[in-house]
Every structure is written in C-alpha cells, then in structure tokens.
Amino acid sequence: MRREMTAASLEATTKSSAERGALARARLLRGLLPALSLALVLLAIAWLNPRAISYFGFSLMLNLAIPIALATIAQMFVIAGNELDLSIGTFVGFVGCVTATWLKDAPLIGVLILLGSIGVYALLGALIHLRNLPSIVVTLGMSFVWQGLAILVLPKPGGKAPDWLLAFMAFKPPLVPFPIIAALLIGLIVHFGLMRTSYGVILRGSGGNPAALGRAGWSLLKTKIVLFALAGLFGVLSGMALIGITTSADANIGNGYTLLAIAGVILGGGEFVGGRVSPIGAVIGALTLALAASPLLTFMHIPPDWQVAANGAILIIVLAARVLISRRER
C-alpha cells in the first residue's frame, strides 16, 4: 500500500478494487472514530450528571470549546502542510489582549493589528519554506514573541471585550445551543474548503507529497503561505471568541491551547505525516477534549490531590483509544 500518497486522485488509480474496498472501510472507521469518542464522553457525562444534558448544560459546557475548536482548525492547517505550530496558544493570547483593548477602544487600529498579525503568519510560512527551516524552532521562537507582545499590550489582566462580540458570543438561538451551531458551521465550512475544492486538494497535497506537486507545476511557496495565513486567521477567530466568552483578557490566557490544539487534530483523525487531516474530525476532537478535560473530571468527584493527575490520565486514555482503533487500519 502506498500510504504516503495522499492526493486522492493519485491513490485511486493505483489500487485494485478489493484493496479499495478495504481502504474505504478503514477510512470510514477512522472518520467515525472521533464521533464515537465524543459520544462515549457524552454518555459518561449523562450518566454522572443528567442535568448537564440540556440546552443550558450544553451552552455552558461547550462554549469554551469553541475557541479551542478554532485553535485546533488553525493547527490543522499547519499540520496539513506537514509542519507544527508551537505558537498558536500565545498567539491566541495576544489576539485576546488586542481584542480586549484596541479592538474596543479604537476598532480601526485593532482590525489593522489583527490583519497584520495574520500577515506575520503568512510571512512565517514563506520564511519556513524559503529558508527550509524547521517549523518547530521558528514557531517556538514566535511563541515568546507573541507572549511578549501580549504583555506589552496588556501588562496586567483586564480590558473589556467589545459589546458586539459579547452579544454575539452570548447569542441564544432557539432549540439548539449556540456552541453546537458554531461547531457545525466551523466544521462544515472548513470541510468544504479543504476537502471539496480543487485548491483544497492542492493544499493537502503540498503537505502529503510536496515533490509530486512541485513537479506538477504548483507553487509550494504559495501553498505554504496560504496554509499559514489560514492558521493565523483561525487563530484570530479563536482569540476573539475566547474574549467574547471571558469578557476580559489576561496575557497568559491562551497558553494551554498549543498542546490542546495538537491533541485535538490527532484525536480528530489527523496525522503528523502531512496532508492527512479532517476538519470535521478536528472540531469533534476539540469538543471531546474540552468535555473530557473539564466537565467529566468535575462530575467524577475525584479527591483534590488526584485531580491534576486524573486530568492527564483522561487525555491519555482518550488519545490511546484513538490510536488503538486506527491501528486496525494497517
């Protein structure tokens, strides 16, 4: 099996029909896996605290999952290009600080700063491609830059989210809670863009098999810039959503998101090899992580001395389950 071939068209032509059937089943399983783990976590929560399974409950449990889902999508674009972004957490924090200060007091400057930061992300993509630098090193360095800028913008916790953002994040649609609608929208829009358009295939291919794409005449510089700019865009959305919920910012507010976002992509069916990602899976993965790490833990009534360790254990179990099932694919 030529597993490294990820551009769909290349794969299809080289496989016999039996092989294709087995692969399709494995793919289906892999696609269902994130949804399965989410269902398991939800079942556990429903069993531990039936009260949480309600409109009010989902609104509360999932609204902080929205910024995590957006950060996960940002990370997914970078991973799709076979790179890793270690700065997304502090970038979200920086965006949060700008949102709670400039965007409220001087919206025009605020918007310019945020657009500029997306531009910086695009430049990083170009730098990583042109100088052939390891993205882990570049983004690790950038994580300190964003953190420093965040502290400059907001030296001590405070600021306030713009009113329109507060109103937007507090929106209460009838029947279905806002976070669920938002998660569906994010997942579907990115799925369409990355999985159903022809340039989406090129973007994924640039991570999965850059040599083939380069030979076919596509600009790898351009794909890397686009992938990083998209990561920057979703990082900005994540920071804004987060401040819309917390109402006020803190320079350290996003630090935990870097690893959560990577875990979310992997839990959602993505792989570190580049090109193999799933936007809907990533959103579901982010929701699962957000639910497993906090509500599940709180509802389990674990003695305080063990809570920190239990949090880690839950994450490992959820991720290990994903690895166990997807191994059958091989």
Added chain:
Amino acid sequence: MKKLFVLGALAAMLASGTALADTSGKKIAFSNNYAGNSWRQAMLDSYGIVTKKAVADKVVGAADIFTTADKEVPTQAAQVQNLILQGYDAIVINAASPDALNGAIKQACDAGITVVSFDGTVTEPCAYRVVVDFKDMGKQEVEQMAKFQPKGGNLLEIRGLAGTSIDDAIHAGILEGVAAHPEFKIVGSVTGDWDQTTAQKAVATILPSLPDVVGIVDQGGDGYGAAQAFAAAGKPRPTIIMGNRQDELQWWKEQKDKDGYKTWSASIAPGVSSLAFWVAQQVLDGRTDIPHDLLVPYLAFTQDDFEAELPKIVKGGVASHEYTQEDAIAAIKANIK
C-alpha cells in the same frame, strides 16, 4: 398571647441576623487554580479540616474541592461553568485572574449561585471578595517597631514581589506608619520576593552602604534571610519584623532564649480559605446585609504567644488558622459599620 410569642421569636431571629434559612442541604464548591506551593497546600488543608467538620455537623450538605490541572484561566472558567451545572449553591474561588474569569462568574451569579473569592479575588461586582487588610499590616509593623525602638532610628524596608497588589498595599501601610512616627526614617529598600534566599542576597548587597539600622520592616518570608545577612556581615542585630514562617519563628525563639530578643510577626493565614467558606455559608443562610468587599484581619503573633504556635507549624511551612463560623460573623459585623 401565643401570637405575641411567635412574633417575639421572629423579632429575636431577625435581630440576631443569623439562621434565617437552613443551609444543611446546601452544597458549596471550592474552585482552586493552583496547588503547587506550601502556602496553597496549607490553604487546602485548612479548608478541608473546616468543611469536613461542617458537613459532619450538618451545617452544609456538601463541600467539595476542585483544583485545575494548570494555572490557566480558560480551564478555571470551564470549571466554574461545570460547577454551575453540578447544581452547587455557592462557589468559593481562589481565581487565576482578577478579570478574565468575570464572564464565568457572572454566569454563576445569573444562575443564582453565591460566589465568594479570596486571595486571588475577582472584580465581577456580583461576587464577594474576602481581602486581607495588608495596608493595616504594614502600618502595624511600624507601630510595633515604635514599641521596641522607642528612640526611633533608621529602618530598612524589604519589598515583596514587584507589581503585585499585595506588595503595593503593605508598602503603602509602611509609609503611612512612618509618616505617623517621624522618629523613624527608611534609609534603604530592597526587593526580597517573599523568599529567604532572595532577601538574604539583597540585604547583604545593600548592607555595606547603609548607616546603622535599628529595625527592618518587611512582608513575610524574608525576615530569616535578613537576619542571616546581618549575622554574616557581623553587624548588630536589628529588630526584624517576622512573617509567620516556621524558620522565622524558630530564629526568633533562639534569639529570645539567648537574650530576650523582642519582635512581632504577621502574615496572611492560608486558612483564610475557611473564612471564605463561612462567608458563603452566611450568604446562603439568607443574610443580605453582607458587604461584597470584606476586609479581614491578618494573623499576628506577639512575644507572648509565638512559642505556643511554633510546634504546630511544619518545617518550611507557615502558620495558619482555621476560622470558625463565629469568626466569620464577627468579621462581617466589623465590615458593616
């Protein structure tokens, strides 16, 4: 006649201001963002001791402790939201950020939940804040110093962690105290970060350039380090205000046994968590006259009572105090006037 009796009982109940409602079925959660140092451990221990007894005595229905895995704001915000879903009646919180948790705190208030913050307090107006009167502590240091050094003289000040509100408040209190006692003059100021080693280094560095110093005003956690620096430099030992740490009180006892050395010790008790618990219980009890900002006293020891406390503190630890319901009622009363 009977009616009069009932009315009288009702009046008595209203006058006493307590036990308006039964809290035996109420559930209080404690949201804590960090457990990684000795002060926080002592804080959790104090809270555990007091709440276990309160549950056993059926004062409240449940009092559970929740600690987040990291010091992150979003994690604690999510935790508060989960506690809302769990159906707790009150949340006692030591918050990761004074502002960034306000969204979640407001949601809790809107769901009818009482929120009491302490140590790491929150600015959301609907929450209660239990704040230690650090400014008075700083002022009191100079007042006490005036007793030990009636002739006055030069003082050295050791500051805490720069940029924190606690350092600011203690410093302001010390300045106020010095203004009231013109016989004292602060001739030097160093940063000790509430840490013995840092304080020792800082004091040792500034010592050669200082005139004779009669006393040291500080913020706790730095007194023993200052004493070491003076001893190493061979300078006469000044009156050093202590901060309730075990090593500080131990040193004080050694000096007292040797030549009757006199000083004073004060700091915030980690057990202030238990005071926050009782404040939450009082609010659930139906009291509506409790101010949202409660200034509570610090924990101080004098020449007469510090030796009794010393054996109770674990090595490397800090003196604590478990507050009772009566303490909380007294503290609330002191804040109403």
